[in-house]
Amino acid sequence: MDRIINPFSYKGTVAINSSKSFFQRALAISLISESKVQLVGNSNENDILTALKICEKAGLQFKKTKNSIKIDGKLTNSKKSISVNSLESGFCARVFSVVLSYLYNDVTINGIGSAKFRSFNFSFLSQLGLKVNAKGLSLPVNIKGKMQSGEIKIDASDGSQLLSGLLITLPFLSGDSIIHVKDLVSSPYVEMTIGILKDFGIDITNESYKRFYVRGNQKIKSSKYFIEGDWSGAAFHLVGAAISGEVKIHGLNPNSLQADKAILKALVQCGAIVIVNEDFIEVKHFKLNSFLFDATDCPDLFPALASLASCCDGISIITGTSRLINKESNRARSIKLEFSKIGVKVVLKGNHMYIHGSKKIKGANTKSHNDHRIAMALSIMATVSKGSIKINNSDVVAKSYSNFYKDLEILSA
Structure with a gap:
């Protein structure tokens, strides 16, 4: 669906959706532990539903309500093989490949859309006694064998999700394990x-x-787990307020381990008014200056940071563009192309993105590139544009933030 965003200013209060990063990890832990758990939080984002579907196919019994998932614990699927589709969720493909390889002797993981063009290297699983069959670094992948504990070496220079899969899985094996990690990026996610x-x-x-x-043979002890609010989605509203207006967001943990909480550092650095409270985060517009920011460990912030930099005086430099190739789109190129349409100059050089702040943001017909974060970044630029911004395939935001446009309407002055 195409969507037209007319010029507006941020004004209002909203409760943010639950973190998909937290929800997906909690589901993976619930599946492998085979324990009774209640996960409290809203779970309507596509990537969460994908994880839930994988868990269901693996035999996990649960009851889903509006704001919680009650998990029975015991798996009902007694088969030794399983085939699942991670759709366009890179996290599900990587993490559940490890989790399911512990639960089943024959696992096939496939994907669709952008996931078909992303890089997946599962070869490290051979160190756990498993046989990996894949064509190059693409999905589908087939993994066979009985997983064994021990010492594992993994190259994490392309991301941390496979390492997270190991960390979630190995505590439930019978023996102890040691993981040696080379060139870890995105350490906040670990x-x-x-x-x-x-x-x-x-x-x-x-x-x-x-x-x-x-240590092996561990058991989970929590029976009720509250999923905190999503900093990744909230970042767009916080930036939108910084460039035009003000906003107060409830449901965010100021002490969160989420990598994208780092958006606060960028907002403070460029001069926005930021108020951090235990119950809410508030951001107000002020004169914004260019900034330097290293997003290597929080690459999902790039689109929101691009929107912020577009409205700052001077040239902002964001480091870490090498992390943007293996995303839903080639995110660096997508930002450069689409922001140029609305009057913002973006230069890519080496591992850096140089964004020239502009006071002449204009309306335009743009594309999301099937990337939820590109769609949200372009949407909030209507707060400063001289005309409407049309976004192709805007519904892709449902991948991580299904209520984004509903919340945007609430926050539109």
Whole structure:
């Protein structure tokens, strides 16, 4: 669906949706632990529903309501093989490939759309006694064998999701394991995984995120888990308020382990008014200056940061564009192309994105590139545009934030 966003200013209060990063991890832990758990939070985002569908096919019994999922614990699927589709969720493909390989002797993971063109390297699983069959680094992948504990070496230079899959799975094996990690990026996401596991009573220690010690035969202790609000989706509203208006968002944990909480640092650095409270986060517009920001460990912030930089005086520099190739789109190129249509100059050089602030943002026909974060970034630019911004395939926001446009309407002055 195409959507036209008319010029507006941010004004109002909204309760943010639950974090899909937290929800997906909690579902994976619930599946592999085979324990009775209640997950409290809204779960209507496409990526969460994909994870839930995978868990259901694996035999997980649950009852879903508007604001919670009650999980029975015991798996009903007694088959030794399973084939699942992760759709366009890279997280589900990577994490559940490890989780399911513990539960089943024959696992096939497939995907659709952009997932078919993303890179997936599952070869490290051979160190756990498994046989991996795939054509290059693409889906589908087939994994056979009985998983064994032990020492594993993994290259995490392309992302941390496979490492998260190991951290979620290995505590439930009969023996202890050690993971040696090379060139880890997105370490906040690993910290998040370890934090969630700790909330469930699972203990993992590490040495500077280069070596992880995982004790086997662990059991989860939590029976009710509250999913915190999503900083990734909230970042767009916070930026929208910084460039035009004001907003107050409830449901965000100011002490969150989510990587995208780092948006607050960028907002403060460029001069926006930021008020952090235990009950809400409030942002107000003020004169904005250019900023320098390293988004290597929080690459999902790039689109929101691009919107922010577009409205700052001067040239802002965002580092970490190498992390944007293996996303729903080639995110760096998508930002450069679509922001140029609305009057913003974006230069890509090396591992950096240079964004020239503009006071002449204009309306235009744009494309989301089937990327939920590109669609949201373009949407909030209507707060400063001289005309309407039309976005092709805007419904893609449902991947991570199904109520984005409903909340945007609430916050439109």
